[in-house]
Amino acid sequence: MGKKLVIVTCITCPQSCAIELVKTKDDYEVSGNKCKKGKEYAIQEVTNPMRSITTTVKTIFKDFPRLPVKTDKEIPLNDTFLFMEEINSVLVKERLKPGDIVLKGIRNMDINLVATFGL
Template structure:
């Protein structure tokens, strides 16, 4: 039996959680979470950690803006963050763009999109 101490990153409350695992890595107990999302986070974190990625892509906007903030609309596997950044670095958005527009569909994972976070 092993235990893992985690800080929940789901919301700014940052609950400190303890996950108890059996020798095969199966979850026996999750403690310290204050909501069900914390439990989901702990489960994901000890099996397959994921993160929402935010970054910027270049854009030529009429108001002179050079950078457009973007994010993944779902968390992506943590180990693919740098692969995702390599694609983002070579992405250029065409104005006009509206908040929520999909810039790259099926980004990194099928069903996950890279979306715009502001109008440009």
């Protein structure tokens, strides 16, 4: 049986490396990446793709109706819309700063939603 080749475009930085993966017995042979992060990304991508979510949440402030936020860790890509559902229920009532936690433990996981701009 021929070895299966997978090509993954790295999204870690704008260089967009085309990384080739060949499955070996219990690991992957990785080539085409220009840095270490590329190898990690490519293996993660073919096993369980992960992404950060960046979005906005509602605030009570007329002069600042939306606060931009992000998850402080990457989440499984396939669960994106489940996370969005919980994130969309948030209403910000305080003048937060970047890095402040907006929502702790999303979906009962060790992942927080943090502000990315100051109100």
